[in-house]
Amino acid sequence: MMKIYADNAATTAMSDTAINAMIPFMKEYFGNPSSLYSTGQVVAEALQNARERAAKCLGCEAREITFTSGGSEADNQAIVSAARIGEKKGKQHIISTAFEHHAVLHTLNKLEKEGFEVTLLDVHENGIVTPEQVKAAIRPDTCLVTIMYANNEIGSVQPIPEIGAVCKEMGVLFHTDAVQAAGHLHINVKEQNIDMLSLSGHKFHGPKGTGILYSAKTIPLTNIIEGGSQERGKRGGTENTAGIMGLVAALEEACGNIDAVTEKLIPLRDKLIAGLSEIPHSVLNGDRNHRLPSNVNFCFEGIEGESLLLFLDDLGISASSGSACTSGSLDPSHVLLAIGRVHDVAHGSLRLSIGENTTEEEIDYMIQSVKSVVERLRAMSPVWRDLQSGKREFIL
Ligand SMILES: *Cc1c(COP(=O)(O)O)cnc(C)c1O
Numbered sequence: 001m002m003k004i005y006a007d008n009a010a011t012t013a014m015s016d017t018a019i020n021a022m023i024p025f026m027k028e029y030f031g032n033p034s035s036l037y038s039t040g041q042v043v044a045e046a047l048q049n050a051r052e053r054a055a056k057c058l059g060c061e062a063r064e065i066t067f068t069s070g071g072s073e074a075d076n077q078a079i080v081s082a083a084r085i086g087e088k089k090g091k092q093h094i095i096s097t098a099f100e101h102h103a104v105l106h107t108l109n110k111l112e113k114e115g116f117e118v119t120l121l122d123v124h125e126n127g128i129v130t131p132e133q134v135k136a137a138i139r140p141d142t143c144l145v146t147i148m149y150a151n152n153e154i155g156s157v158q159p160i161p162e163i164g165a166v167c168k169e170m171g172v173l174f175h176t177d178a179v180q181a182a183g184h185l186h187i188n189v190k191e192q193n194i195d196m197l198s199l200s201g202h203k204f205h206g207p208k209g210t211g212i213l214y215s216a217k218t219i220p221l222t223n224i225i226e227g228g229s230q231e232r233g234k235r236g237g238t239e240n241t242a243g244i245m246g247l248v249a250a251l252e253e254a255c256g257n258i259d260a261v262t263e264k265l266i267p268l269r270d271k272l273i274a275g276l277s278e279i280p281h282s283v284l285n286g287d288r289n290h291r292l293p294s295n296v297n298f299c300f301e302g303i304e305g306e307s308l309l310l311f312l313d314d315l316g317i318s319a320s321s322g323s324a325c326t327s328g329s330l331d332p333s334h335v336l337l338a339i340g341r342v343h344d345v346a347h348g349s350l351r352l353s354i355g356e357n358t359t360e361e362e363i364d365y366m367i368q369s370v371k372s373v374v375e376r377l378r379a380m381s382p383v384w385r386d387l388q389s390g391k392r393e394f395i396l
Contacts, residue, residue, distance in 0.1 A: 001316045004362045008203075008294055009152050009180060009353035010320055014246070015205040021249035022207065025242035033239055034230065043241055050248040057255045058197070058214055059188035066213040066221065066231050067244050071179035071200030072103035073224060074213035077235075078175045078196040079107045079146055081215070081222040083116060085173070086143020092116045093142045095134060095172075098338035099123050100148055104177055105334075108146075121147075123338045126287040127156030131166045138170045145174050149181035149197075153335040153351055154286030155295025157185065164193025173219070179203055179211075183254030184261075184292060189214055199251075201243070206250030210243040261356045265293035268354055268363050272296045275367030279374055281387075281396045285336060285349065296352045299341060301396045302384035303348045303377040311373040312350075317366060320351045344383070345395050 005013070025046070031039035033047050051062040058065075068074045079094075086092060096108055098120045108118045119137050121129050134145055145167050150157045160176055167174035175196035178187060182197075183204030189197055196219065201210035215221055227236015254261075273284060273296055281301040300308070305321030312319050321333075332346035341349075352366060378384040386392040 002362065002365050003316045004358075004366060005318050006352040006354055006358070006362075006366060007318045007320050008355040009155075009292075009351065011202045011208065012205045012355060014202075014207060015250055015253060017253045018201075018206050018246040018250040022242040022246040025245050029241070033241060034228065047239060047241060047244065050244050053252055054212060054248050057187075057251050058182075058212075059190050060214055061217060063232070064214055064217050066215065066234055067239065067247070068198075068211040068213050068235065069209050069240070070211040071101070071177065071198050071203070072211075074198030074200070074211045075101065075103040075177050076107050077213050077221060077224045078198060078215065079104065079111070079144065080224065081219065082144035082146075082173045082175060082196070083111050084222045085220065087116075089143070091141045091143035093119070093139050095119045095121065095137045095142060095145045095147075097121045097123055097129050097147055099127065099151055099153075099335040100146070101152060101177055101179070104146055104148070125340050126290075127151055127154045127285065127335075127339050128158060128287055128290060129163075131159055131162040134163050135166045135170070138166070138172055142170075142172050145172055147174075147176060149176045149178035149187075150185065150292050151286065151335060152180045153333055154297045154339065155180075155292040155353075156286040157181070157290045157292060160194065161192040164195075167195075168193050180292060183251055184258065184294065186255075186258060189216075195219060201247035201250055204250055204254040207243050207246040210240060210247040212247070212251075257356070262293045264356060265354060265358070268358055268360065269293055269296055271360070272352060272354070272363050272366060275363070276370055279371055281394055282374075283345075283396050285339065285341070292353075294353050294355060296354070298350050299336065299345045299396065300348045300350070300374050301345055301394060302381050302387055303374060305347055305349045307377055308348070308350055308370075308373055311377065312369060315369045315373070317369055320353070321349050342395060 031043045033044035051065050054065050055062045164174050173195045178197045179200045182199035195216045197214040199212050202208040221234040225236045285297040336346035
């Protein structure tokens with residue numbers, strides 16, 4: 001049986017480059033970079049070098065890079081920092097979207113309890129918000145716009161440079177959760193008008209528990225973790241030196257391969273989309289063109305996504321329905337609801353996120369497997385029987 005990993009949006013396997021970059025910092029260069037003796041200082045130098053290399057990948061300065069424990073921490077710190085700057089000026093309004101990652105949405109919920117007002121922009125059916133929507137929502141008391149670069153479930157890519165330009169023109173800070181985009185799409189924070197950006201190592205073949213918060217040097221950050229003077233005093237705790245080396249090596253490698261990987265993935269993705277589109281009463285989620293080269297997401301009427309995943313697992317395919325954090329709960333994905341899918345349809349969702357090692361043979365196998373499993377599940381489904389007999393109306 002084939003064994004296919006098609007959940008690269010949830011996490012990726014580490015690359016050899018990343019692993020090899022880490023090993024010396026666990027064995028030989030284990031010193032604490034804050035120490036004054038040379039065993040520590042050599043690590044401090046390596047850390048500074050890694051910061052410069054990361055900055056180069058993003059188009060910013062080394063001092064604008066903060067190493068974090070991942071995308072979630074970077075999102076938390078960016079949003080809380082902007083909120084603290086805002087409230088000092090009496091500005092307590094934040095603009096975001098309904099289909100953000102929970103690291104963003106739950107941080108916004110926390111700020112709402114403190115008295116902040118949050119506007120969540122409606123997302124179009126294609127999973128894209130427009131700069132015009134952002135412009136119309138900005139008020140004199142808006143202190144932050146936070147909109148993700150690419151959606152983790154449906155893969156839609158937002159017009160980030162244009163949204164950034166609107167924010168710049170209106171004098172509002174702009175943060176983007178670029179966890180799905182970094183290492184996969186070309187990013188340059190200065191050219192794309194981004195004030196703050198979050199990324200995560202394990203989404204581009206780096207280690208889990210590593211991430212970066214880029215924030216323009218003019219923005220004073222608020223600590224999420226209090227402690228020593230590491231990361232310019234903005235994040236306490238001895239640096240995860242090996243993790244940072246793996247993160248930066250993976251980032252450099254991924255950024256250097258974007259064009260080649262994109263060229264390889266788009267035909268595979270499109271073949272998968274075309275194959276799954278042949279399943280009756282189905283719909284592709286997310287924009288057909290403005291989407292990540294790795295992302296395929298469908299809803300199939302009359303089935304449960306969870307059953308689909310279990311049957312696919314039996315056929316050797318690792319896939320996802322909704323996001324990893326919500327699977328296990330019976331609530332349908334907030335992303336699919338945000339783009340207007342009704343509950344019954346949203347329940348029957350499937351995300352296949354491919355990677356540079358995916359082969360055409362695997363694509364063929366996935367198409368054939370999903371087709372046969374959907375057919376089998378529908379044959380067993382009372383909902384499907386009602387749809388067939390006309391007792392219930394088809395939505396798709
Ligand atoms: C995975 C993910 C995160 C969380 O990153 P971690 O490093 O796992 O904390 C945040 N935002 C998006 C869009 C993601 O896909």
